[in-house]
Amino acid sequence: MNLDRDPALEAFRTEVAAFLDTAPTDAIREAGRRTTSAFAPFDQAMQWQRILNDKGWAAPGWPAEYGGTGWSLEQRYVFSEEYARRDLPPLLPNGLQMVGPLIIDKGTDEQKKRYLPGILSGADYWTQGYSEPGSGSDLASLRCSAVRDGDDYVINGSKIWTTLAHRANRMFMLVRTSTDGPKQAGITFLLLDRVDYPGMQIRPIVNLAGEEEQCEVFFEDVRVPASGRVGEENDGWAISKHLLTYERGASVTAPRMRRHLEQIRAAARTVPSPYGGNLADDPVFQRDLGEVAADVISFECVEKLIHSGHPMAKDPATPSMNKVLGSEITQRLTVLRTRVAGVGAVPRQLEAIEVGSGVEPLGSEFELTAMPWYLNSRATTIYAGTNEVQRDLVARTLGRR
Numbered sequence: 001m002n003l004d005r006d007p008a009l010e011a012f013r014t015e016v017a018a019f020l021d022t023a024p025t026d027a028i029r030e031a032g033r034r035t036t037s038a039f040a041p042f043d044q045a046m047q048w049q050r051i052l053n054d055k056g057w058a059a060p061g062w063p064a065e066y067g068g069t070g071w072s073l074e075q076r077y078v079f080s081e082e083y084a085r086r087d088l089p090p091l092l093p094n095g096l097q098m099v100g101p102l103i104i105d106k107g108t109d110e111q112k113k114r115y116l117p118g119i120l121s122g123a124d125y126w127t128q129g130y131s132e133p134g135s136g137s138d139l140a141s142l143r144c145s146a147v148r149d150g151d152d153y154v155i156n157g158s159k160i161w162t163t164l165a166h167r168a169n170r171m172f173m174l175v176r177t178s179t180d181g182p183k184q185a186g187i188t189f190l191l192l193d194r195v196d197y198p199g200m201q202i203r204p205i206v207n208l209a210g211e212e213e214q215c216e217v218f219f220e221d222v223r224v225p226a227s228g229r230v231g232e233e234n235d236g237w238a239i240s241k242h243l244l245t246y247e248r249g250a251s252v253t254a255p256r257m258r259r260h261l262e263q264i265r266a267a268a269r270t271v272p273s274p275y276g277g278n279l280a281d282d283p284v285f286q287r288d289l290g291e292v293a294a295d296v297i298s299f300e301c302v303e304k305l306i307h308s309g310h311p312m313a314k315d316p317a318t319p320s321m322n323k324v325l326g327s328e329i330t331q332r333l334t335v336l337r338t339r340v341a342g343v344g345a346v347p348r349q350l351e352a353i354e355v356g357s358g359v360e361p362l363g364s365e366f367e368l369t370a371m372p373w374y375l376n377s378r379a380t381t382i383y384a385g386t387n388e389v390q391r392d393l394v395a396r397t398l399g400r401r
């Protein structure tokens with residue numbers, strides 16, 4: 001993939017840049033600068049999605065017939081580069097990158113008609129109800145049950161770590177519909193068209209950074225329509241494995257990593273080094289930054305190969321490998337950020353970080369966001385399947401060859 005010296009691509013870049021320079025509101029830009037996890041501040045991210053959708057640009061990865069852009073791989077990369085360069089908030093992934101593609105691939109015509117428009121426009125936000133206390137890596141051991149009763153399923157049990165459930169209006173989830181045979185064989189995938197059913201309770205969990213991002217969700221005799229089932233009853237394991245390939249490697253993330261590097265480099269030029277000059281001149285810092293920069297380049301090469309339809313994209317080990325590399329690079333970048341921010345990263349300024357609060361941070365925006373980002377990124381090697389388990393999957397796949 002060559003992004004240079006193609007006049008058509010350059011014209012496309014100019015068009016993208018002009019739109020991204022003018023379309024986002026100040027609050028959306030602030031939300032982008034205050035993003036400290038994979039999830040940008042909710043209200044502004046959804047507002048931004050509505051603006052992008054009006055332009056037809058909300059889902060570059062979707063097939064054009066369902067509202068995707070029909071862009072080439074090169075165009076998608078150019079878009080991601082221009083997007084990252086402006087520090088715009090990433091769109092929230094659950095609808096656009098996870099359940100949307102799944103419904104396109106596996107949903108009924110009625111489910112596509114009913115759910116895809118709201119996913120695309122940002123009218124709906126979907127939360128992911130998989131994990132349970134005791135069922136994380138060993139997801140197939142899940143116990144939250146759904147019993148068929150007429151046209152409904154009746155759900156009992158609980159979920160945990162359900163990201164932004166308290167802001168969602170819809171939920172996709174895995175439930176146990178049978179205890180016969182192997183544990184994978186009794187799971188069903190359900191789409192819930194509301195999260196305020198009688199008997200359903202959502203409790204936010206405060207994370208390390210002091211923010212409410214994950215939740216616990218409790219179900220007591222919750223009656224939901226069976227028409228929300230994707231695939232057959234007891235076939236949910238295969239459906240969720242299909243969705244996981246989207247969750248673990250379908251997005252374009254390298255441009256955002258490169259943007260992190262640029263910000264870190266720029267901030268390091270303003271920090272004095274105890275050995276004279278500034279931190280950017282310090283050989284130890286240069287070595288550490290250089291090592292991450294080299295890994296970002298290799299990650300980007302792999303990402304481009306995957307998206308360009310290289311046979312690697314079909315390899316079952318690839319999404320796991322991508323997840324391990326991407327999450328570990330993200331963590332290393334946040335370590336470098338906190339190192340550059342130094343003591344400026346220590347105060348916990350929850351009000352100042354809130355978009356639109358108007359509360360002035362004690363230091364720079366770089367310092368304000370460094371520690372929450374570092375703390376939140378501790379979880380990148382856990383969610384979407386822990387890295388230990390991903391490494392195990394890669395090893396087992398390679399071992400079979």
Ligand SMILES: Cc1cc2nc3c(=O)[nH]c(=O)nc-3n(C[C@H](O)[C@H](O)[C@H](O)COP(=O)(O)OP(=O)(O)OC[C@H]3O[C@@H](n4cnc5c(N)ncnc54)[C@H](O)[C@@H]3O)c2cc1C
Pocket residue numbers: 127128129130131134135136137138160161162163214379382383384385386387388389392
């Ligand atoms: C910030 C965050 C957001 C999340 N968002 C969501 C969400 O929106 N929806 C959702 O459903 N879930 C979500 N999760 C849950 C996440 O998917 C689970 O935390 C994850 O699958 C790990 O499960 P666990 O926490 O039960 O840990 P465990 O499975 O108990 O693992 C504990 C440790 O044991 C290791 N381990 C376990 N099994 C093996 C093995 N076979 N081989 C080697 N090592 C092993 C693990 O790697 C880990 O280090 C989120 C989690 C976090 C932290």
